[in-house]
Amino acid sequence: KLEEKNKYYEDNGIIVRYTENPFAILVVTSIMKRAHQMPFSKDIAFVDITSSCDLQCHSITFMLAPCGVGAVPLGIFITKEQSTIDYKTAFTLLKQSVPNGFYNQGFPKQFVIDDTEAVKQALNQFGLNLKFIYADFTYYNLYGDVATNLHNAEETYMTAIGQISSEYSCINNTVIPLKYEKWIKYVDNYWKRKELWCLAIWDVSIHGHQTNKFSEVNDCIFKDIVLSRNIAYNAVALVDFICSSLEEYYLRRLRTFVNGRNDTARHMFEDQLKRAINIKKEFIKQLSENMYSMQSDTENNFYEVDVKNGFCTCPKGKLGAFCKHQAAIYHYYQINMPNLLAINTESRYRYDFEKLEEKKKYYEDNGIIVRYTENPFAILVVTPIMKRAHQLPFSKDIAFVDSTSSCDVQCHSITFMLAPCGVGAVPLGIFITKGQSTIDYKTAFTLLKQSVPNGFNNQGFPKQFVIDDTEAEKQALQSIWPESKIYLCRFHILQSVWSWLWDTNHNIFKDDRKILFKLFHNILVATNLHNAEETYMTAIGQISTEYSCINNTVIPLKYEKWIKYVDNYWKRKELWCLAFRDASIHGHQTNNFSEVNVRIFKDIVLSRNKAYNAVALVDFICTSLEEYYLRRLRTFVNGRNDTARHMFEDQLKGAINIKKEFIKQLSENMYSVQSETENNFYEVDVKNGFCTCPKGKLGAFCKHQAAIYHYYQINMPNLPAINTESRYLLAKLAFGENVCNKSFYRPLVSETNIINNNSELKEGTNLQNQNNDEPHSLMSQTLIDSCNNDHENNSAHDYTQQIQNLLTTNLNKYNSTVSTSVLSKCLDRLKKVKSVAMWESFLSTAGSKISLRHRSRATIHVQPTTLARRRSGVTRGSKRLPVGRPKNNDPIKKKRRRNLAENVGKNIPNAKSHGI
Numbered sequence: 051k052l053e054e055k056n057k058y059y060e061d062n063g064i065i066v067r068y069t070e071n072p073f074a075i076l077v078v079t080s081i082m083k084r085a086h087q088m089p090f091s092k093d094i095a096f097v098d099i100t101s102s103c104d105l106q107c108h109s110i111t112f113m114l115a116p117c118g119v120g121a122v123p124l125g126i127f128i129t130k131e132q133s134t135i136d137y138k139t140a141f142t143l144l145k146q147s148v149p150n151g152f153y154n155q156g157f158p159k160q161f162v163i164d165d166t167e168a169v170k171q172a173l174n175q176f177g178l179n180l181k182f183i184y185a186d187f188t189y190y191n192l193y194g195d196v197a198t199n200l201h202n203a204e205e206t207y208m209t210a211i212g213q214i215s216s217e218y219s220c221i222n223n224t225v226i227p228l229k230y231e232k233w234i235k236y237v238d239n240y241w242k243r244k245e246l247w248c249l250a251i252w253d254v255s256i257h258g259h260q261t262n263k264f265s266e267v268n269d270c271i272f273k274d275i276v277l278s279r280n281i282a283y284n285a286v287a288l289v290d291f292i293c294s295s296l297e298e299y300y301l302r303r304l305r306t307f308v309n310g311r312n313d314t315a316r317h318m319f320e321d322q323l324k325r326a327i328n329i330k331k332e333f334i335k336q337l338s339e340n341m342y343s344m345q346s347d348t349e350n351n352f353y354e355v356d357v358k359n360g361f362c363t364c365p366k367g368k369l370g371a372f373c374k375h376q377a378a379i380y381h382y383y384q385i386n387m388p389n390l391l392a393i394n395t396e397s398r399y400r401y402d403f404e405k406l407e408e409k410k411k412y413y414e415d416n417g418i419i420v421r422y423t424e425n426p427f428a429i430l431v432v433t434p435i436m437k438r439a440h441q442l443p444f445s446k447d448i449a450f451v452d453s454t455s456s457c458d459v460q461c462h463s464i465t466f467m468l469a470p471c472g473v474g475a476v477p478l479g480i481f482i483t484k485g486q487s488t489i490d491y492k493t494a495f496t497l498l499k500q501s502v503p504n505g506f507n508n509q510g511f512p513k514q515f516v517i518d519d520t521e522a523e524k525q526a527l528q529s530i531w532p533e534s535k536i537y538l539c540r541f542h543i544l545q546s547v548w549s550w551l552w553d554t555n556h557n558i559f560k561d562d563r564k565i566l567f568k569l570f571h572n573i574l575v576a577t578n579l580h581n582a583e584e585t586y587m588t589a590i591g592q593i594s595t596e597y598s599c600i601n602n603t604v605i606p607l608k609y610e611k612w613i614k615y616v617d618n619y620w621k622r623k624e625l626w627c628l629a630f631r632d633a634s635i636h637g638h639q640t641n642n643f644s645e646v647n648v649r650i651f652k653d654i655v656l657s658r659n660k661a662y663n664a665v666a667l668v669d670f671i672c673t674s675l676e677e678y679y680l681r682r683l684r685t686f687v688n689g690r691n692d693t694a695r696h697m698f699e700d701q702l703k704g705a706i707n708i709k710k711e712f713i714k715q716l717s718e719n720m721y722s723v724q725s726e727t728e729n730n731f732y733e734v735d736v737k738n739g740f741c742t743c744p745k746g747k748l749g750a751f752c753k754h755q756a757a758i759y760h761y762y763q764i765n766m767p768n769l770p771a772i773n774t775e776s777r778y779l780l781a782k783l784a785f786g787e788n789v790c791n792k793s794f795y796r797p798l799v800s801e802t803n804i805i806n807n808n809s810e811l812k813e814g815t816n817l818q819n820q821n822n823d824e825p826h827s828l829m830s831q832t833l834i835d836s837c838n839n840d841h842e843n844n845s846a847h848d849y850t851q852q853i854q855n856l857l858t859t860n861l862n863k864y865n866s867t868v869s870t871s872v873l874s875k876c877l878d879r880l881k882k883v884k885s886v887a888m889w890e891s892f893l894s895t896a897g898s899k900i901s902l903r904h905r906s907r908a909t910i911h912v913q914p915t916t917l918a919r920r921r922s923g924v925t926r927g928s929k930r931l932p933v934g935r936p937k938n939n940d941p942i943k944k945k946r947r948r949n950l951a952e953n954v955g956k957n958i959p960n961a962k963s964h965g966i
Contacts (some may be wrong), residue, residue: 051286052068061782065147066078073136076126076127076144077126077127077429078125078147078148079913081124081300081301085115085124086150086151086152089153090115091115091151091152092154093159095158095206097111097264098112098164098269099169100110100269103272104281105282111267113127113144118263118797119303123300124152128145134171134172136168136263137171154251164262172498194596198365199250203250209623210227211237215469235637239418253368253370254359254368257369257371258371271299274625276295298903318372321334323378326374326377329344329347341354342354342576344933355376359388372389379501380527384426406422406584419432419437426493427490428483428484428493429482430501431671435679438782438786439478442779442784443507444470448516448638449469450643451466451516451527452644452645453486457661458661458662458667459663462482462664464667465480465491466651467481468644472779473686473691474773475674477679478506480493481497481498484591486522488521491526492529499530511534513535513634516537516539516635519546523620540628540640541640542640544571548953552959556615558612558729562605564954564957566609568597569598570616576629577628579629582623582627590617633740634749636739637749639748655675677785683780683781683783686771698770701751705726705753705756705757705760707726708723710761713762719737720736723757734746734754737766749768751770755769774795775792777795802953944959946959948960949961
């Protein structure tokens with residue numbers, strides 16, 4: 051049978067060799083061949099035997115090499131028995147079939163085996179240094195510590211046989227080992243071959259592997275997963291199982307790991323890193339190119355680390371294991387070491403980079419920029435819409451940066467850089483990094499600077515970034531774009547302060563929290579530096595005010611921790627105090643656009659499912675996220691989204707009392723607008739989008755600018771995207787060169803008429819100043835509107851007359867039975883009507899509880915006992931039972947809203963968000 055299948059094995063790259071007498075079969079699959087090229091295979095191999103896997107009870111021997119996922123076979127042997135001659139025959143087949151095995155060395159430096167004499171003698175034909183492990187005897191000294199050198203081992207040996215008495219081996223003046231003569235002979239026999247098992251004689255090439263557990267795990271895999279605990283028919287069936295099921299298992303296992311679906315290595319690394327939590331960077335000194343020295347975090351001594359050979363002088367590192375000192379060096383310096391767990395770029399991300407290289411031509415053909423670096427790991431993605439977003443006018447002034455994670459199984463960090471536009475914000479670039487350290491951000495931002503040198507509207511950098519209070523992000527942005535200013539999100543600063551006030555460790559009384567928060571808020575919203583300094587002095591109690599002083603007690607002076615907290619914030623006031631910001635911020639004081647974008651990415655693009663790996667994230671960005679922004683922009687430019695118009699009308703309603711005569715033109719671009727509430731004037735620079743009112747100083751679109759646009763139709767930088775020019779600019783962002791002509795995005799009705807028909811400011815409108823592109827259409831529309839208005843006026847008069855008649859009839863009919871309180875309540879409501887909107891609301895809600903349907907016909911009754919059996923909330927009458935979602939009779943206990951202003955007003959902690 052093996053001869054018949056020989057051609058199949060050769061075609062699939064499988065080595066199958068056998069001898070008839072003594073019976074032995076060698077199987078080396080494709081993965082096993084490649085395992086011989088792993089670096090650790092030249093240092094160490096594990097050998098273990100099992101049986102009872104087929105009807106003929108053949109013996110199966112596994113030879114394995116360690117790797118990042120545990121261990122993989124180097125060869126599998128099927129023999130008739132477990133004698134020395136059987137093993138020699140099988141091992142000879144491997145030596146002949148793979149002459150350059152074990153990393154081209156031909157043999158490993160050491161084997162780790164069980165205490166099996168037959169295997170040991172068979173392996174001696176290689177002339178090897180053998181180590182073997184067993185479960186019954188321990189190599190610990192009497193205090194539970196491992197002997198680290200030969201002198202220590204000799205002392206513990208003498209103690210174990212009772213020649214040296216110690217506190218642990220002697221109880222009630224009786225030396226315990228001397229009581230048992232057989233024990234002394236047993237230990238003495240082991241000591242004669244101490245080179246095989248005593249760790250004091252082992253060296254760093256063992257790579258920390260002191261047991262044969264990998265072999266035992268492989269035995270379970272073969273019996274449980276490959277054979278499913280069933281006995282194979284014969285040796286040929288075993289060979290087939292090895293070549294198919296076992297090969298597929300290791301292929302799946304390796305694929306799972308390299309694709310980031312297995313975090314075992316990362317957890318092991320983090321475990322060592324947690325042990326090194328007290329090892330600071332200043333404790334580490336570089337002695338030479340490959341040698342480092344560091345102070346112990348528990349003792350007053352130093353350990354030396356050889357990063358080239360993966361050696362440390364600590365007890366664990368002496369045996370080549372990955373210790374906390376090596377973890378600390380990798381954490382701070384990103385230096386690869388031979389025994390580093392498979393978390394580094396070379397071992398973990400090679401598959402990702404190979405896939406990105408395969409798709410490079412696809413990305414280039416579709417105008418997508420994908421750049422990456424291996425160490426440290428970073429990927430940049432710039433899609434066509436993101437490229438065009440760099441040409442937006444606001445991109446040279448402001449950019450938002452925020453990071454998220456937990457989007458793929460490898461927990462990469464995803465950083466979004468966005469620019470504001472008429473539909474909110476669009477990305478300028480998206481970065482995928484290994485972590486959120488300064489070096490990760492620097493590498494990612496450098497890729498953008500190199501890939502888009504003329505970004506940010508050909509300026510190369512934005513004037514300012516708005517970020518969360520993240521030190522790593524701030525340092526990286528200042529390093530890559532030193533010309534840009536860094537501003538912190540207003541909301542996150544206030545949220546942090548409110549959380550600090552509610553921290554029980556700071557001992558702030560509940561009634562004082564709102565007062566202290568308000569004092570800090572006054573610093574943040576101060577309009578100039580002098581005002582900010584005054585509010586700061588008030589917040590720390592140096593200036594007493596009516597608000598900060600209660601019962602002759604200055605509230606801030608009660609809390610020393612609060613004063614230190616505010617003082618630390620004041621030292622970096624330029625980052626968060628609004629007095630240091632100007633109109634180029636365009637009214638953006640928070641990082642809300644970034645949070646919304648993160649929500650879009652997780653909810654809409656990923657559907658709250660984790661991606662497979664970093665390559666999958668890149669694909670989602672290039673396809674789903676790009677399509678989402680294309681749909682969103684198309685919807686807006688085609689007039690299917692009225693958000694911008696509603697924002698404009700909101701400002702216009704605020705300027706209801708600003709008449710045209712209140713506005714004076716000072717120069718070509720400067721206008722003066724009289725305040726509605728105070729006896730002063732605000733100046734508006736229509737070219738730069740600036741107003742001297744508190745809101746306009748920060749570049750936001752205010753009611754004074756809205757009034758000027760309403761009366762003079764002058765475009766301004768901060769004007770919401772309500773005109774043809776704005777829609778055309780966003781259409782170019784969406785479609786690029788395939789954008790339609792500007793006339794396509796003009797409305798069917800004049801823009802001025804749309805705004806006038808939807809606003810309260812209809813007085814003083816000069817039709818000569820309106821931008822009317824279609825006079826004939828407007829004239830026809832005016833005639834139609836005039837006819838409609840006459841018809842509506844006649845209808846309104848008829849309805850009014852009917853309402854008055856019905857009111858008179860009902861008052862005469864029911865007045866004698868109506869209580870005075872009901873009539874009084876109705877009269878009070880009528881007196882509160884002060885505007886058209888309030889009158890319409892009154893008319894719309896009057897009698898809203900009276901059913902419009904009257905059922906006079908008979909109903910089908912139910913049995914009396916049926917009513918008693920119904921659950922609560924279901925009707926007790928004969929009406930049809932409700933279907934669909936049940937009515938909520940009992941008020942549902944709602945979660946605390948994530949609204950900082952509302953929670954501060956209620957003096958309760960702010961709700962936490964865990965899903966973004």
